[in-house]
Structures are given as structure tokens and as C-alpha cells.
Amino acid sequence: MKSEIILKTSSLTKKYGNNTVLRGIDIEVKKGECHAVVGENGAGKTTLMNLLGGIAPPTSGNFEFYGTKYTKVDPRESIDIGISIIHQDFALVPTLSVKENIFLGKLKGNFLGIIKNYSELDREAGKILQRLGESENIRPSDIVGHLSTSKQQIVEIAKALAENPKLLIMDEPTTSLTKSEVKNLFRIINSIKKEGISIIYVSHILEDVAEISDRITVLRDGEYVGTKDTNTTDISDIITMMVGRKVDLYDVKKKSEVKKTAKNALEVRDLGVEGVIKNVSFALKEGEILGFAGLVGSGRSEVAKAVFGFYPKTTGKILINEKEVKIRSPREAMDKGIGLLPEDRRGQGFIPSMSVMQNMSLSSLKDISKAGIPSIKKEKALVDMYMKYLNIKTHSVHAPIMSLSGGNQQKVVLSKWLATKSRVLLVDEPTQGIDVGSKSEIHKILKGLTREGVAIILISSELPEILSLSDRIIVMRQGTKSGELDISEATPERIMYLATIGVDEKVHEAVS
Structure with a gap:
């Protein structure tokens, strides 16, 4: 039986002055499906979402939703017809409770503004949280600002469901979540689908898209490229559709490309910051990419911040071009030729x-x-x-x-x-939150800089990125350096052994 088409866009176009950001988009969304929309940054994903949500009017074109045609809607009208958006930046009031946030805008008070129906709010909020399978984890009385990011996202979903949506649009929903939190979010999405609610899932994380979506629509440079069934499509094909060319992001580097005559651009000896990192030592050569791997909280970013003068070091020495230097602030680090691309850009x-x-x-x-x-x-x-x-x-x-x-x-x-x-660059999660095309460009830029002699410390949570760019890899665990590998001998397994138990896989096998 053919699934019902609940949303159909016709030649949706959006211009800002002479700049066309969305051009003639025609897509269809089925009832009860999770329909992913992907594309490079700037492809028009957010603009499409804003047109459907009434945040911006289209320049031309229209969309049909459950049989009714609309040329434009405002945000309230969009909600009223059954379209709700969960933005990447949550629209929650942190000082209010969960139940107050869920029913924000619907709270009725007396002539003094005092809310009297709190018991009813409590019951209704509890019903929605139970519907999401979260009644034991989140209480209606909890203050939203005290909740984790993943729980706040669930509150956003509950808030959207309180509007009885027929279509839920989710913008980059897994960007700030751990793997277990993503798994829980996907459980919730699947339960929502079973109720017949459709989902437009906007994301740049293709692994997540492949797991949760039923179909994938690709946009490129503001134009529609195509729609594919997820279970019969390879992610490499989606990437090619996104960028208009074949992209090999993660060809593992076979050997170090650092010149044998290269001198130390930066050396760190027994670096320590009280309560953060201790006894970290390494050398970084001219034209080298030194990868820093490890789990979240292992101390990778803290090493970079200590070198850059964000943290006052309590022990250790820092040498630039083989001469000891004092770095007590970012300004002093900059004066010494060090630059930092922070994780939180x-x-x-x-x-x-x-x-x-x-x-x-x-x-x-x-x-x-x-x-x-x-x-x-x-x-x-x-x-x-x-x-x-x-x-x-x-x-x-x-x-x-x-x-x-x-x-x-x-x-x-x-x-x-x-x-x-800057001759030394500390690069922390340089491709986090950006699309595959931009990732490829950033990778080429970093490689090009090393050919000019720039020394780079690369901190990344993506092991394929570490393995494709690094000449050597430092592995951090619990604030200390647990191991160092030349790229010629590095494998994901050896890195994870060092990151999780602090022992090299080869040593572990020998002992076992």
C-alpha cells in the first residue's frame, strides 16, 4: 500500500536581494516517515525549514500540507496547521520548570497573572513525558536550566508534541549528544513515527541519517539534487550528491610526511595544571601534524589551552624553537607565534x-x-x-x-x-559541525600549511580524521599522556586501548 503524501513543495524559492538561497525546491514527505534533508553548509536546508515554519516567507512557490495549499504562513499559523520545529538552539526558558516550558504561551492566569491550574499542567506534562518514555527521568517540576542538554532536547520534543503536530522538523538534533543519548533520541523518534507523525530530520551527521531515516533528500547550492531510499543507498553516494564530486575524506596516512631535518617548533616538558592535566610531554616538529586522541574529558583540549596560556601551568616547561619561553596569557602565546582554533568557535x-x-x-x-x-x-x-x-x-x-x-x-x-x-597552530575539533565538503577543504588547508612549515596540533574526536591527517598521535587518558604512536603503526584499536585502559593493544596482547 502506497504511503500518503502529507507535504508537497512546489518550486519553493527564496531570495535575499540578488542572492538566491533556495531555487525551485520540489520535495514530498510521507505520513509517518523520517525524511532526512542533507547538504553542505549553505545548501539551503535551514532556509527550507524556515519557509515551512513561517519564519521567512518564500519569494515564490508554495507548499501543500494535508491537501491545503499555502503560499506563505506565519509561525503561529504553521503551528496551528500542524508543523512544529525544534531548532538546534533550544527555545526554552531555563529558569522555568519543565511543565511551564511545555505549555509556554498557553498558561492562563487570573487578573493578577497568577497561574491556578498547576495541578492540571503537572498531569498533562506527565502524560507527554510518559508518552516519550521519559517520565522516570524527567519530572514536570524539574527546572529546565538544571537539566542536561539531552534532557532539554526531550523537553523541546514534549513542547512540540503539546501542539499536536502532524509534521515535526528537527534541526541538527544529535550535534551535542553522546552515543547513548543519540540512541535514546532515536527510540523517541521511532515511537513518534508509530503515531503517524512525520519527521523532517535536518543533519550533517550522515551516520545518524543512515540509521534513523527512511528517505534522504539532498540539497546543493540551494537546489534540489534528489531523494533516495535510505535502505538501498550507500552513504558515499549521498556524499557525492552533496558535493557534486567524489570526496575521499579519510584515506589513512601510511607514513609520516615530516622532513627528517625538521626542527622542533614546540616542545612541552612535564606540563601540569592542577586538577586538570599532569606530566604531559611531547615535541612538535616544523611541518608536522601531531594528533591528540582520547575520550571526552581525557585532557586533550586542556593541553592546548595550557600551551596557549588559558590555564596557569603549575609544572613544566614550554620551548619554542628549542628556547624556553614563559606563556602566562593568550596574548603572550600569540606574541610567540602560537594560534588557537578553539572547539567552541x-x-x-x-x-x-x-x-x-x-x-x-x-x-x-x-x-x-x-x-x-x-x-x-x-x-x-x-x-x-x-x-x-x-x-x-x-x-x-x-x-x-x-x-x-x-x-x-x-x-x-x-x-x-x-x-x-602563526607558526604553531593548535586546532581543536576543526571540522565539528560542518559538512563533508567543508571538511575536505579544511583538511586540504591544514595539509597545505604543513608544506609551508607550519606545525599543527590536531585535536579531534573523529578517529578517521586523526588517522588521515596526523604524522604522529598522542593519546590522552584521565589528564595524562597514555601513549604515543607513529602514524605507520597506529590503528583505531591501538588508539582505543590507550584511550580506555591506558595500555597499548600490543602490550596487552603480550601480557595476556
Whole structure:
């Protein structure tokens, strides 16, 4: 029996000025299916979601939902007809309880604004949480700000279900979740599907898409590429559809590419930060990528932050070009030629309220200024050079940096440090949250920098990324260095042995 089509878009198009971000999109969503929408950052996924959710009106085209045609809707109308969106950045009030958040906007008070029907709210919120199988984990009275990210997401789902949706749109739902939390989310999604509710699942994590979706629609550069049945499609085919070319992200590096004559660009001896890391030692050579692997909380990022002066070291020495240096602040690290691409690029990598140009030149103001006044000519020349070198895509260098895709934001952060002529780069989760095409570009950029002699510390939670880029690998466990492997002898198994039990797989086998 053929499944009912509940959503059908016809030539949906969105323009901002002369910039067309979505062009003639035609897709169909079936009742009770999980329909994934994927594409590189900037492909138009979020714009499509915003048009369906009434956040932005289409320039042309329309969509049909359960037999009724709409040219545009506002957010309230979208909810009323049965479309609810769960955004990546939750729309919850952290100081309110779970039940208050679930029924926010529906709370009825007396003339003094006092809510009297709390017992009813408690019962109704409890019913929804039970429906999701979470009544034992989340209480209606819990304060939302005290909940974990995964539990807050469940509250968002409960809030959406309180509107009795027929279509639930989820934007990057697993980005901040652990594997066990993802498994629980997928259980909830499958239970929602059984109720006949359809789901549009927007994500860049293709492994998750392959596991949870029924069909996959690919967008590229604002245009519809195609829709595939998940169970008969290989992920490599989806990647090719996304980028318009075949992408080999993770060809494992067979041997180190560091020159034998390369000198130490950075050396760390017995580095320690009280309560964080202890006795960490390593050397980083010119033109080398030194990977840092380990589980979450193992101390990988903390090592980079200690080297960069974020943490006051309590023990150890840091040497640059074989000379001991004192680094007590990020400013001193920058002066020594060290740059840091932080894991949290939005919180620490750039200033969201500034433009692309302002962020790119931020770390180089003293080099482009005279008597404290920046030279507009020098700033433009600097920005133009790195825009071209890093292939940063934006309609204007004066555009807000928040208007860029995640991959292009990351390139802007990278350009800041290249502009300061940093010879040592500490790169923390450089491809987290960006699409496969941008990942490939970032990988090529990092490899290109090593050919110019730049030394790179690469911190990544993705073992394939570590194995494809690194010349050597340091494995961290519980704040200490548990092992070091040359890329020629590194395997996922050996890395995980060191990361989990602190012993090399070969040593473990020999002892056993």
C-alpha cells in the first residue's frame, strides 16, 4: 500500500536581494516517515525549514500540507496547521520548570497573572513525558536550566508534541549528544513515527541519517539534487550528491610526511595544571601534524589551552624553537607565534556581532594600524588575500559572520591566525559541525600549511580524521599522556586501548 503524501513543495524559492538561497525546491514527505534533508553548509536546508515554519516567507512557490495549499504562513499559523520545529538552539526558558516550558504561551492566569491550574499542567506534562518514555527521568517540576542538554532536547520534543503536530522538523538534533543519548533520541523518534507523525530530520551527521531515516533528500547550492531510499543507498553516494564530486575524506596516512631535518617548533616538558592535566610531554616538529586522541574529558583540549596560556601551568616547561619561553596569557602565546582554533568557535573563536572583515583582521590590528588607527586599505588587502586563499564564501566581507555557514566561519577563524603569521597552530575539533565538503577543504588547508612549515596540533574526536591527517598521535587518558604512536603503526584499536585502559593493544596482547 502506497504511503500518503502529507507535504508537497512546489518550486519553493527564496531570495535575499540578488542572492538566491533556495531555487525551485520540489520535495514530498510521507505520513509517518523520517525524511532526512542533507547538504553542505549553505545548501539551503535551514532556509527550507524556515519557509515551512513561517519564519521567512518564500519569494515564490508554495507548499501543500494535508491537501491545503499555502503560499506563505506565519509561525503561529504553521503551528496551528500542524508543523512544529525544534531548532538546534533550544527555545526554552531555563529558569522555568519543565511543565511551564511545555505549555509556554498557553498558561492562563487570573487578573493578577497568577497561574491556578498547576495541578492540571503537572498531569498533562506527565502524560507527554510518559508518552516519550521519559517520565522516570524527567519530572514536570524539574527546572529546565538544571537539566542536561539531552534532557532539554526531550523537553523541546514534549513542547512540540503539546501542539499536536502532524509534521515535526528537527534541526541538527544529535550535534551535542553522546552515543547513548543519540540512541535514546532515536527510540523517541521511532515511537513518534508509530503515531503517524512525520519527521523532517535536518543533519550533517550522515551516520545518524543512515540509521534513523527512511528517505534522504539532498540539497546543493540551494537546489534540489534528489531523494533516495535510505535502505538501498550507500552513504558515499549521498556524499557525492552533496558535493557534486567524489570526496575521499579519510584515506589513512601510511607514513609520516615530516622532513627528517625538521626542527622542533614546540616542545612541552612535564606540563601540569592542577586538577586538570599532569606530566604531559611531547615535541612538535616544523611541518608536522601531531594528533591528540582520547575520550571526552581525557585532557586533550586542556593541553592546548595550557600551551596557549588559558590555564596557569603549575609544572613544566614550554620551548619554542628549542628556547624556553614563559606563556602566562593568550596574548603572550600569540606574541610567540602560537594560534588557537578553539572547539567552541562561536563562543571563543569569533565575535558574533562583528562582520566577516572585522573578525578576520581582529588579531592583526597592530600590523595594519598606524598611530592606533587601522588602515582601511591594508585591512581590505589582508582580508581579500585570505578570502581567496581559503576560498571563503560570502556575498560581502561586510556581512555579519553569523550569516556564514559553519565551514566558512571556521575558515574565518583560521584566517585570523594565518594573518598573524602563526607558526604553531593548535586546532581543536576543526571540522565539528560542518559538512563533508567543508571538511575536505579544511583538511586540504591544514595539509597545505604543513608544506609551508607550519606545525599543527590536531585535536579531534573523529578517529578517521586523526588517522588521515596526523604524522604522529598522542593519546590522552584521565589528564595524562597514555601513549604515543607513529602514524605507520597506529590503528583505531591501538588508539582505543590507550584511550580506555591506558595500555597499548600490543602490550596487552603480550601480557595476556
